[in-house]
Amino acid sequence: MRQIKTARxxxxxxxxxxxxxxxxxxxxxxxxxxxxxxxxxIAEGQALGARTGLQADWAALADAWRKGYFAxxxxxxxxxxxxxxxxxxxxxxxxxxxxxxxxxxxxxxxRAHFNTVWHRLAPWPDTVDGLTRLKQRLTITTLSNGNxxxxxxxxxxxxxxxxxxxxAELFGxxxxxxxxxxxxxxxxxxxxxQVLMVAAxxxxxxxxxxxxxxxxxxxxxxxxxxxxxxxxxxDAVFDIVATDLVDLARQLGA
Amino acid sequence: MRQIKTARxxxxxxxxxxxxxxxxxxxxxxxxxxxxxxxxxIAEGQALGARTGLQADWAALADAWRKGYFAxxxxxxxxxxxxxxxxxxxxxxxxxxxxxxxxxxxxxxxRAHFNTVWHRLAPWPDTVDGLTRLKQRLTITTLSNGNxxxxxxxxxxxxxxxxxxxxAELFGxxxxxxxxxxxxxxxxxxxxxQVLMVAAxxxxxxxxxxxxxxxxxxxxxxxxxxxxxxxxxxDAVFDIVATDLVDLARQLGA
Numbered sequence: 001m002r003q004i005k006t007a008r009x010x011x012x013x014x015x016x017x018x019x020x021x022x023x024x025x026x027x028x029x030x031x032x033x034x035x036x037x038x039x040x041x042i043a044e045g046q047a048l049g050a051r052t053g054l055q056a057d058w059a060a061l062a063d064a065w066r067k068g069y070f071a072x073x074x075x076x077x078x079x080x081x082x083x084x085x086x087x088x089x090x091x092x093x094x095x096x097x098x099x100x101x102x103x104x105x106x107x108x109x110x111r112a113h114f115n116t117v118w119h120r121l122a123p124w125p126d127t128v129d130g131l132t133r134l135k136q137r138l139t140i141t142t143l144s145n146g147n148x149x150x151x152x153x154x155x156x157x158x159x160x161x162x163x164x165x166x167x168a169e170l171f172g173x174x175x176x177x178x179x180x181x182x183x184x185x186x187x188x189x190x191x192x193x194q195v196l197m198v199a200a201x202x203x204x205x206x207x208x209x210x211x212x213x214x215x216x217x218x219x220x221x222x223x224x225x226x227x228x229x230x231x232x233x234x235d236a237v238f239d240i241v242a243t244d245l246v247d248l249a250r251q252l253g254a
Numbered sequence: 255m256r257q258i259k260t261a262r263x264x265x266x267x268x269x270x271x272x273x274x275x276x277x278x279x280x281x282x283x284x285x286x287x288x289x290x291x292x293x294x295x296i297a298e299g300q301a302l303g304a305r306t307g308l309q310a311d312w313a314a315l316a317d318a319w320r321k322g323y324f325a326x327x328x329x330x331x332x333x334x335x336x337x338x339x340x341x342x343x344x345x346x347x348x349x350x351x352x353x354x355x356x357x358x359x360x361x362x363x364x365r366a367h368f369n370t371v372w373h374r375l376a377p378w379p380d381t382v383d384g385l386t387r388l389k390q391r392l393t394i395t396t397l398s399n400g401n402x403x404x405x406x407x408x409x410x411x412x413x414x415x416x417x418x419x420x421x422a423e424l425f426g427x428x429x430x431x432x433x434x435x436x437x438x439x440x441x442x443x444x445x446x447x448q449v450l451m452v453a454a455x456x457x458x459x460x461x462x463x464x465x466x467x468x469x470x471x472x473x474x475x476x477x478x479x480x481x482x483x484x485x486x487x488x489d490a491v492f493d494i495v496a497t498d499l500v501d502l503a504r505q506l507g508a
């Protein structure tokens with residue numbers, strides 16, 4: 001993922017009125033778009049530290065873990081690593097990182113539990129309200145690289161009212177592979193242009209757009225913490241730009 | 255599907271107390287177990303007849319349509335028919351049946367809409383309450399031969415609060431192929447014995463049981479109408495027998 005510190009969210013709103021009638025389903029990126037992974041990982045890390053007496057820079061660990069997740073998926077995409085679930089890839093990355101953060105003494109049970117922090121990520125404050133409104137009029141589903149069991153656990157934990165849980169795992173490829181977006185549209189029984197991909201990350205939206213999906217960009221400027229980096233939008237143009245999921249619902253008349 | 259008119263539901267309840275702690279997810283058969291397909295198809299047929307002036311034995315059509323659905327799936331399983339969604343198979347069967355019921359003059363728009371009656375099936379009276387209770391403590395998901403978009407539409411129509419929508423479509427095989435049950439357990443991140451298959455049909459439960467899933471039998475004596483046939487249980491033994499989904503929740507302590 002390209003991250004450019006100075007990038008500001010921008011984009012052009014186009015075709016919104018027709019979208020509100022033509023779009024039938026919304027597919028949501030999850031990590032960062034729907035849930036605040038960084039704050040949740042830091043909070044559980046701090047609680048783990050308090051309980052075990054181990055000290056670490058939990059924010060830096062969270063960022064390194066997330067970076068390692070992207071690197072692992074890229075290795076899978078290049079064929080350097082066998083396909084595996086995100087739970088498994090997260091665990092490999094975590095085991096690799098712990099010594100660097102002075103946490104090599106962490107036992108198996110604590111490692112296994114901490115690894116599932118990704119099942120317990122907190123929604124952004126607008127998420128549940130926005131999804132609940134959108135669900136009244138449209139089909140709402142995940143379209144995440146997270147594995148299905150992770151996404152189901154997260155939905156139960158955070159009260160996310162998905163109509164369906166779609167994931168890269170169903171297609172054996174990770175986003176931004178086109179097979180994931182097209183596979184989701186096929187399972188939903190829709191043409192690509194009837195599906196709106198919703199994400200905080202331009203790379204995800206651009207990939208969806210290339211195979212015909214409509215796109216909604218929801219910048220999450222605090223995904224990497226206050227003042228943290230955001231991926232550059234560059235010259236990408238999205239169908240909708242919304243400040244959060246409640247704003248998205250409003251723009252779609254839901 | 256074997257159907258023996260005189261069969262009465264029976265079965266032995268075993269291991270219920272350990273099940274309540276070991277089972278983590280419930281996979282539900284849908285047509286007949288969760289929704290009353292026959293009454294719904296008849297009601298929409300009657301409304302269609304009233305609107306178009308066409309008369310037919312809608313109950314017989316519903317039964318023949320359902321029978322044709324099983325025959326089509328069997329052809330796919332034997333390799334005589336290419337894999338397709340249940341929506342597509344339902345339509346082929348419907349087109350084949352209409353002349354027999356004096357409905358050959360039905361136009362394309364009416365056929366297409368009537369074919370999606372399977373998206374609008376009414377839940378049994380206990381269904382929503384039972385699922386809502388079970389969902390508090392356990393993961394609840396469909397495991398139907400119906401395609402994903404059909405199941406999502408049905409859930410929105412009937413207010414079925416699934417945690418996930420799993421379907422034979424994800425595996426390119428229909429139940430009772432073992433790949434469907436094992437695939438569901440894998441996606442749920444569970445061992446087969448942590449998954450409880452819930453169905454009104456012994457053939458479905460026996461197939462699930464063969465690959466290690468636990469089983470709950472919910473007889474639906476009115477699936478084929480009052481006094482209608484029920485599939486024989488034979489010498490099958492299930493982990494749980496419950497009168498309906500609220501009773502199932504009670505037995506599982508949910």
